[in-house]
Amino acid sequence: MPDLLAWLTDPLGYTFMLRGLAAALIVGVVCAVLGTYIVLRGMAFFGDAIAHAILPGVAIGYLVGGTNPLPLLAGGLVAGILSALGIGAITRSGIKEDTAIGVIFASMFALGIALISTVRSYTVDLTHFLFGNVLGVSNSDLWLSGGFGALVIITIAAFYKEFMVISFDPILAKTLRLPINFLNNLLLLLIAVTIVLSLQTVGVALMAAMLVTPAAAASLLTRRLPMMMVLSAIIGAISAIAGLYLSFYVNIASGPAIVLVCTSFFLLAFLFSPRQGLLMKRWKLNPYRLGQTQS
Amino acid sequence: MELTQSSSVLHLGSQSDKHDHSYPVLKLKNISVHFNNTVALRDVSFELQVGERVAVIGPNGAGKSTLFNVISGVLVPSQGQVDIYGHVPGEHICIAYVSQRSQVDWQFPANVADVVMMGRIGRMGLFRWPKRADWQVVEEALDLVGMNHLRQRQIGELSGGQQQRVFIARALAQEAELMLMDEPLSGLDVKSQEDIFAILDKLRQRRVTVLVATHDLNLAAERFDRLMLLNQTLLGFGQADQVFTPKLLSQAYSGSMRLIETPNGTMFLSDGHCCGGEEHTHA
Ligand SMILES: Nc1ncnc2c1ncn2[C@@H]1O[C@H](COP(=O)(O)OP(=O)(O)OP(=O)(O)O)[C@@H](O)[C@H]1O
Numbered sequence: 101m102p103d104l105l106a107w108l109t110d111p112l113g114y115t116f117m118l119r120g121l122a123a124a125l126i127v128g129v130v131c132a133v134l135g136t137y138i139v140l141r142g143m144a145f146f147g148d149a150i151a152h153a154i155l156p157g158v159a160i161g162y163l164v165g166g167t168n169p170l171p172l173l174a175g176g177l178v179a180g181i182l183s184a185l186g187i188g189a190i191t192r193s194g195i196k197e198d199t200a201i202g203v204i205f206a207s208m209f210a211l212g213i214a215l216i217s218t219v220r221s222y223t224v225d226l227t228h229f230l231f232g233n234v235l236g237v238s239n240s241d242l243w244l245s246g247g248f249g250a251l252v253i254i255t256i257a258a259f260y261k262e263f264m265v266i267s268f269d270p271i272l273a274k275t276l277r278l279p280i281n282f283l284n285n286l287l288l289l290l291i292a293v294t295i296v297l298s299l300q301t302v303g304v305a306l307m308a309a310m311l312v313t314p315a316a317a318a319s320l321l322t323r324r325l326p327m328m329m330v331l332s333a334i335i336g337a338i339s340a341i342a343g344l345y346l347s348f349y350v351n352i353a354s355g356p357a358i359v360l361v362c363t364s365f366f367l368l369a370f371l372f373s374p375r376q377g378l379l380m381k382r383w384k385l386n387p388y389r390l391g392q393t394q395s
Numbered sequence: 396m397e398l399t400q401s402s403s404v405l406h407l408g409s410q411s412d413k414h415d416h417s418y419p420v421l422k423l424k425n426i427s428v429h430f431n432n433t434v435a436l437r438d439v440s441f442e443l444q445v446g447e448r449v450a451v452i453g454p455n456g457a458g459k460s461t462l463f464n465v466i467s468g469v470l471v472p473s474q475g476q477v478d479i480y481g482h483v484p485g486e487h488i489c490i491a492y493v494s495q496r497s498q499v500d501w502q503f504p505a506n507v508a509d510v511v512m513m514g515r516i517g518r519m520g521l522f523r524w525p526k527r528a529d530w531q532v533v534e535e536a537l538d539l540v541g542m543n544h545l546r547q548r549q550i551g552e553l554s555g556g557q558q559q560r561v562f563i564a565r566a567l568a569q570e571a572e573l574m575l576m577d578e579p580l581s582g583l584d585v586k587s588q589e590d591i592f593a594i595l596d597k598l599r600q601r602r603v604t605v606l607v608a609t610h611d612l613n614l615a616a617e618r619f620d621r622l623m624l625l626n627q628t629l630l631g632f633g634q635a636d637q638v639f640t641p642k643l644l645s646q647a648y649s650g651s652m653r654l655i656e657t658p659n660g661t662m663f664l665s666d667g668h669c670c671g672g673e674e675h676t677h678a
Pocket residue numbers: 430431433434435453454455456457458459460461462495670
């Protein structure tokens with residue numbers, strides 16, 4: 101027992117671990133809650149694309165201000181919003197949305213890498229942007245993520261019902277006179293903000309997992325929206341913390357560790373969920389069992 | 396919302412006092428709708444009085460759904476004006492619309508009661524959650540359509556007729572004064588159709604104005620106050636005997652309609668364009 105306690109508390113002796121845990125927790129929860137709408141609206145590919153498309157903005161922020169978080173954040177946000185608008189504009193011209201996403205996503209990503217490659221410490225910096233560097237989180241980073249994370253959660257709490265209706269039934273949204281364009285744009289803005297504040301924890305390449313996997317796991321476990329959000333947040337939070345411990349003890353990169361823990365939650369739900377789980381379905385369809393219940 | 400006085404929490408049409416009664420409940424002036432190069436509606440004008448039950452009939456592609464989309468504000472007409480109690484639709488939430496093919500996400504994590512509650516969110520503010528009174532309205536609406544026993548059921552696990560009734564319950568929960576129903580009867584068996592008419596009767600008691608699009612000309616003639624015959628233009632609007640004339644019907648259905656004159660003067664009609672896969676031959 102004392103060993104287990106020490107196992108849990110030892111990492112907390114390091115300030116970088118404490119800050120990393122706090123950052124991962126914020127990112128895990130915010131991504132998971134917002135991710136519920138992303139999953140319900142089928143925007144997984146869009147989220148992944150915006151995550152990659154912020155890279156040129158982040159790169160410019162980095163070239164201007166180094167590791168100072170504000171220019172990074174501002175640059176990433178501007179690039180994310182411009183990409184979302186670009187995707188919208190191309191889609192309106194009659195091109196399919198996923199094609200538009202593919203075009204914007206790859207070109208912005210290429211531009212970002214091109215910009216970062218002008219710096220001498222190219223590979224290290226790029227790795228951090230791609231896969232995160234949660235143990236390098238500074239105090240000011242933490243405050244910024246905390247502030248923006250709270251803003252995202254409060255906005256979702258305020259517009260919870262409206263986002264639900266535009267996701268479920270756009271015609272009802274119109275007859276109820278909801279400001280549909282405003283709400284859609286607000287959701288895009290929330291996605292961009294969340295991606296930028298998660299940059300340091302998981303990096304752009306793995307962002308989609310944080311946005312989609314906890315909500316996908318939660319959707320297998322419940323059929324009510326509020327419960328789905330709560331479960332998603334819990335799965336996101338546990339994955340963030342467990343992933344960081346895993347990375348500490350097994351000595352693997354922290355971003356991938358968090359994502360892998362998250363994926364194992366999804367697999368567990370996929371196999372064992374009482375309603376939709378693969379194994380439960382098998383078990384229910386088992387001819388021997390059916391024979392028994394009938395006799 | 397004041398919810399006292401009456402035994403019923405569901406105050407359908409209860410806010411009519413906020414409206415100016417010198418106006419009809421709905422007034423369309425010279426409405427035209429073009430889609431690229433097809434004309435869906437041309438120069439449609441009419442007025443509805445409070446509490447009327449009107450059937451909208453016409454062949455496939457006549458513009459019935461388009462008309463409802465315009466009235467509900469889902470579609471902006473190319474020309475013309477829609478007045479609801481003298482207001483433009485964009486400023487009004489007292490219309491409920493049960494659309495022909497609800498393009499909803501059937502896998503959405505919501506049960507029957509959650510979906511009906513969505514009808515009330517226009518009445519709540521930001522950060523507000525449903526109150527007891529809201530749940531009471533939802534329950535009463537579900538009772539009215541006979542779906543209360545299934546209120547915990549996942550929305551995707553209902554039959555077509557049950558889904559239809561849930562959307563009607565949601566329209567009731569909106570406490571609308573004008574209800575648009577696009578083919579609520581098609582695909583339903585006779586008993587379910589009668590259930591819908593029982594709901595329509597209750598709506599009439601509450602002075603809710605109802606527009607129903609249908610392909611069932613017999614029901615249209617027997618169960619509605621007025622009929623609106625549509626085929627791009629408004630061909631006729633009035634009682635059954637005024638609208639079901641050989642001239643108007645052949646204009647609307649141009650050949651695809653069989654008119655059989657019998658010795659006692661009764662006319663048998665067949666809307667050859669029927670929906671929902673059923674052949675309607677009332678002969
Ligand atoms: N979104 C759209 N884009 C282009 N044309 C459309 C659109 N919606 C409807 N139309 C056209 O407008 C006309 C009227 O269609 P509408 O759906 O209103 O007919 P309807 O009377 O409801 O027919 P049904 O009985 O089959 O439901 C049709 O010719 C249709 O092809």
